Amino acid sequence: MSFATQVKAELAAVRPALPCCRKAQAYGMAQGGHAFGYAGISLQTESAAIAALYAELLQQVCGCGPLVRQPPAGVRGFHLVTADPADHRRIFDTFGHTGREVSLRLNRANLECEQCAAAYLRGLFLSCGTVTSPERGYHLEFCVPYYNLSRDLPPLFAECGLHVRTVRRKGDYVLYFKESEQIEDCLTFMGAVGATLELMNVKMVKDIRNKTNRVINCENANIGKTAAAAAAQLAAVRHIIQATGGLDALPPELREVARLRQDNPDMSLRELGEALDPPVSRSGVYHRIHRILAFAQEV
Template sequence: PDKKSHLELKTTHQSLAGEETSLMLDLGLSPKQARRGSAYLLYFKDGASAEDFLTRIGAPHAAMELMQAKVEKNLRNTINRQVNCETANMMKAADASARQIAAIQALIDSRGEDAFPGNLWETVRLRLEYPTDSLSELAQRFDPPISKPGLSHRLKKIIELAEKED
């Protein structure tokens, strides 16, 4: 059940395979058919059909185990996707913060604190004081707080100033 579900019935008698197919069709199941060597196969490749088959032949516990495994797998996949997304966002934020701090340091080294007009100085001060803050967190530290797009604009302006220095 940890892998993709596949249920297979195998017989060496063609007539028996035909009867099994008829019975399953009567139950509303549609197995696929194949021949491998001298064996005749009836199989289900999707989990839902395998679960239906197990339930209808009187093995509801086995069907429930398949369902539970599928739910657990979906939950693990969802959690992994969320963690990967959050990790990627944190890495992007950390990279952006590092670029901003490098630009700030370059401007301070070349022109001193006078390189930053008015409202940019407060942005510089807060970014240097809180290097790990996200834009949202940093925007809330202003008095009064500013918008995230407003802070982003200021930080882009600082990076542009630093790039002109190069």
């Protein structure tokens, strides 16, 4: 089951307790549906639970139920259509719309109590929302075909502490969140607490994985640097041998380090220092190495 399907299943199981919230949720589902205007009122969904909830809420709130039709070719799931013009009238009257608006707006009169906004957004998400699996990325969106509605929604989200962004896509208006915290807040607000916990869990695992990868990358980079430095030192020693016929041109304390490096290309500076007799600190070896490198540049 995809994450979006899981979120919708969780939201479709929520039944608002108050009549005003049931109305707000029915309103959200209808507005986010396939059509909501004089040409018809319909909702298309792949989920049997969402189809049942839509029919149940419309019946309770408007006193009329939609018909389930065969969906258009190529579309899976349920196509719920209100066919009777008298039913259209009843639904538009209930929600305070004429059904003749060119660009649908949000009628705030349908949001009565403090919980109504959550119920409305839950309904809207059930019919026109989707969310990406947190394994793949952070994205939650509502896709509405009405310009005015797309302008009325951000202030409603903002009142709920959610800062949504809008983008135009193929004639639709997409209201979306990209930050994981905002997605968590939106899911929680709509009532998908289980999905929020799941998202937080996935995020935590991803964070740990990222941190581990960063540490490994960092260590690899360090190992790379050490190896590159050792290779440069080896090259310098070989150059001195080629140019001067051996290492005798080096002072004794440098000669010993050069020989050790030649025999042990993988040793760290600390290990080189420990192998010297008497042992020399890491920084002592570092200085001698620098003198060898400088010497190699002059011969």
